[in-house]
Amino acid sequence: MTYILAIDQGTTSSRAIIFDGDLRPMASAQQEFTQHFPHSGWVEHDATEIWESVLATSRKAIEKAGIAASDIAGIGITNQRETTLVWDRETGEPIHKAIVWQDRRTAEYCRQLREDGFEETVTARTGLLVDPYFSATKLRWLLENVEGAREKAEAGKLAFGTIDSWLIWKLTGGKAHVTDATNAARTMLYDIAKGRWSTTIAEKLGVPMGMLPEVKDCAAEFGVTQPDHFGTEIPILGVAGDQQAATVGQACFKPGMLKSTYGTGCFALLNTGDQMVRSENRLLTTIAYQLDGKVTYALEGSIFIAGAVVQWLRDGLKIIEAADQTQSLADAADPEQEVIIVPAFTGLGAPYWNPDCRGAVFGLTRNSGPAEFARAALESVGFQTRDLLEAMQADWSDDARPTLRVDGGMTASDWAMQFLSDILGAPVDRPKVLETTALGAAWLAGYKAGLYPEPEEFAKSWALDRNFIAQMTEERREARYAAWKKAVQATIAAV
Ligand SMILES: Nc1ncnc2c1ncn2[C@@H]1O[C@H](COP(=O)(O)OP(=O)(O)O)[C@@H](O)[C@H]1O
Ligand SMILES: O=P(O)(O)OC[C@H](O)CO
Numbered sequence: 001m002t003y004i005l006a007i008d009q010g011t012t013s014s015r016a017i018i019f020d021g022d023l024r025p026m027a028s029a030q031q032e033f034t035q036h037f038p039h040s041g042w043v044e045h046d047a048t049e050i051w052e053s054v055l056a057t058s059r060k061a062i063e064k065a066g067i068a069a070s071d072i073a074g075i076g077i078t079n080q081r082e083t084t085l086v087w088d089r090e091t092g093e094p095i096h097k098a099i100v101w102q103d104r105r106t107a108e109y110c111r112q113l114r115e116d117g118f119e120e121t122v123t124a125r126t127g128l129l130v131d132p133y134f135s136a137t138k139l140r141w142l143l144e145n146v147e148g149a150r151e152k153a154e155a156g157k158l159a160f161g162t163i164d165s166w167l168i169w170k171l172t173g174g175k176a177h178v179t180d181a182t183n184a185a186r187t188m189l190y191d192i193a194k195g196r197w198s199t200t201i202a203e204k205l206g207v208p209m210g211m212l213p214e215v216k217d218c219a220a221e222f223g224v225t226q227p228d229h230f231g232t233e234i235p236i237l238g239v240a241g242d243q244q245a246a247t248v249g250q251a252c253f254k255p256g257m258l259k260s261t262y263g264t265g266c267f268a269l270l271n272t273g274d275q276m277v278r279s280e281n282r283l284l285t286t287i288a289y290q291l292d293g294k295v296t297y298a299l300e301g302s303i304f305i306a307g308a309v310v311q312w313l314r315d316g317l318k319i320i321e322a323a324d325q326t327q328s329l330a331d332a333a334d335p336e337q338e339v340i341i342v343p344a345f346t347g348l349g350a351p352y353w354n355p356d357c358r359g360a361v362f363g364l365t366r367n368s369g370p371a372e373f374a375r376a377a378l379e380s381v382g383f384q385t386r387d388l389l390e391a392m393q394a395d396w397s398d399d400a401r402p403t404l405r406v407d408g409g410m411t412a413s414d415w416a417m418q419f420l421s422d423i424l425g426a427p428v429d430r431p432k433v434l435e436t437t438a439l440g441a442a443w444l445a446g447y448k449a450g451l452y453p454e455p456e457e458f459a460k461s462w463a464l465d466r467n468f469i470a471q472m473t474e475e476r477r478e479a480r481y482a483a484w485k486k487a488v489q490a491t492i493a494a495v
Contacts, residue, residue, distance in 0.1 A: 002451065003018055003021070003026070003065070003067055003071050004019045004075070004076060004442045004449070004452075006076045006441045007054055007057075007075060007441070008435075008437050008438045009050065009163050010079075010080050010263070010437075011080045011264055013031060014030070014033065014054045014057050015028060016029050016054070016058040017061060017438045017442070018064075023439065023452060025438075026065045026067075027062075027064035027065035027066075028064070029056075029057040029060035031057050033046070034046060039105075041104040041346070042103050044097035045083065045097060047094045047166055050098070051167065051170045054170075055229060058229075058230070059230070069232045070231075073235075074235050074236070074238065074446065074449040074451075075235070076438075077238065077441060078242045079162065079164045079167070079183070079241060080101060080163055081183060081243065082134050082135050082187070083163050084138035084160070085161055085163070085165075086139065086143075086149065086153075086161075087159055087161070087166070088152070088157060089158065089177075090157065095158065096145075096146050103138065105132065105138075106137035106140070106141055107132050107355050109140070110137055121200060121201070121204075122201060125191040126185070126187075126189070126190060127285030128284050128286075129282065129284070132355065134186060135186065135188060135189070136189045136205055139189075150206075153210075156210045160211040161177070161213055162186070162187065164179055164183050164239050164241075165178065165213045168236055168239070171225045171226065171236060172224060175224075175226075176222060178215070178216055179214070179239070180215065180218045180241075181218065181290035182218060182288070182289060183240070183241045186241060188201065189205075189207065192286070192295070193276060197215075217290045217291055218240045218289045219291055219448035221237065222237065224236070237445040237448035237449055238443070238444025239441075242437045243261060243267040243300070244286075244298075246259060246261045246269075246408075246437045247259050247288050247298065248441075248444060249436030249438070250405045250440075253271065253296075253455045255275070256270070257271045257405070258270045258403070258404055258405065259405045259406070259436075260385060260388075260404055260405070261436075261437070262307055262407070262409065262410035263410070264305075264307055265305060265306050266306035267303070268404075269288060269300050270299045270300075271288050271296060271297075272297045273296060274294075274296065274297065277297065279395045280394070281391035281394050282351040282352070283350055283351060283395060284300040284302065285297060285299060299396065300350075301388030301391060303384045303385070304348075305345050305346065306408075306410055307408070307409055308343070309343040309377045309381065310323045310326055310378075310410065313326065313370075313377055319370040320370070326374040326377065326415070327414065329370055329373075330415045331415065333371040333372045337365055337368060338363045338483060339361065340383075340483060340484060340487045341359070341361050341380045342359060342487050343359050343380050344360070344491055345358065348488070348492070350387075350388060350391065351387055354492055357491050357492050358495075360487070360490070361373075378419060379480075381420070382420040382424070383480075385404075385424065386424055386481060386484075387488075389404075389424060389426075404426060404427070404429065406420070407431065417430060417466075421468040422471055423472070423477060423480060425474070426470065427469055427470070428468040429464055430465045430468070431462060431463060431464060431465055433463070443458055
């Protein structure tokens with residue numbers, strides 16, 4: 001019993017990684033799945049396809065590692081957050097495709113909630129803002145729009161879950177309907193101070209309480225896998241939303257520690273310890289992790305488009321064939337030109353929260369070409385992170401600007417990381433292990449299994465790959481940032 005299976009169920013793919021007794025990755029498998037876009041601004045996933053991809057990649061990772069499933073001490077699950085699913089408790093079948101976190105279909109209903117003055121109630125309890133991003137209004141949409149759903153839900157026949165709940169339900173053969181505190185915190189239905197579902201919000205949105213899963217610590221007994229899946233029973237011992245798992249994987253265990261993950265989007269989490277810091281700058285208050293019944297809180301800044309802007313250069317503009325070509329293009333860009341891309345492709349997240357604005361490009365000349373676009377794309381991620389950090393600094397009274405620990409696919413770009421450090425005027429640390437999300441989930445499960453050390457000891461194993469130090473002059477930094485702020489204001493004003 002010396003291995004851990006980490007399942008990382010992301011927005012575009014499912015990954016499974018086997019970690020050994022020293023928390024070293026041994027083998028992994030990855031599978032993409034279909035993205036469904038039934039209408040503009042709508043994004044759905046087929047939950048059965050997700051489950052099949054998780055089972056297949058888990059089996060493959062075990063096979064590649066050359067270990068027996070009976071030697072796995074526990075499973076850790078981490079997942080795309082907020083994505084909303086309802087299934088029939090009797091048949092185990094989803095009543096509709098899962099509505100993905102990026103989906104904006106409930107924007108109008110959210111506007112109504114805000115006009116009704118309900119946002120204050122939501123923020124006081126959940127730490128969130130009223131936005132289509134979170135699960136609650138998506139769940140309401142399913143109850144309103146799927147025939148017979150409301151009656152069945154009221155009769156206790158339907159279960160709601162985020163993707164972690166769904167996977168646990170499937171892994172345990174329908175025996176467990178549970179989630180963890182970090183995933184619950186993203187539903188807009190969970191009171192993060194009291195540690196229980198909010199009846200006030202559930203009633204207002206017409207969500208029957210009986211649909212909601214039981215909420216546990218991140219390291220806990222979530223259930224045991226049905227023997228059919230892996231030929232043996234394996235306990236599920238760790239669960240956390242992917243951004244929270246990355247916070248754990250980056251060993252951000254102390255108040256003031258900050259990580260930022262650059263995948264499709266970018267999510268920065270600042271550990272605020274046992275303080276539930278209420279943002280005055282439109283950041284989210286959320287749960288970083290919950291261990292042994294003790295909640296550690298975080299301030300979160302969520303940006304919807306980070307690496308996705310590089311995908312747009314590749315798939316939309318077709319000016320690159322692979323993401324890493326942006327590096328040499330950015331190097332070759334004309335220093336005289338100041339092209340700025342505001343990548344508000346699906347509106348803007350924190351700290352603007354504007355679902356209606358769309359992307360814009362500023363400063364074009366007749367000489368602007370692929371190099372200037374590539375540089376502007378990489379820079380847009382740095383500028384957006386500075387917006388988040390400005391807001392965090394204003395909310396978090398600590399004087400010291402924390403070092404930023406980064407991870408995710410886009411951190412492979414040295415150019416983007418150097419600009420990030422330049423525009424923040426702060427150091428950026430890139431660790432050796434970039435699979436921090438899976439690492440965090442593995443640690444949670446292995447910690448519960450008694451295989452891995454206490455947080456302080458685990459934190460010592462965090463190893464630096466490269467430290468980026470700001471090289472830009474203060475004057476230039478502030479001039480560039482002021483130009484970005486102007487570009488954002490113009491983008492919002494154009495709606
Ligand atoms: N060398 C690179 N330079 C710039 N962007 C990159 C580079 N490598 C990967 N990316 C970007 O990183 C993202 C993939 O990161 P990943 O962590 O796998 O994302 P996710 O988990 O959201 O699917 C893609 O959007 C891609 O455009
Ligand atoms: O699956 P990712 O890495 O794109 O992360 C998605 C976030 O959890 C959304 O809140």
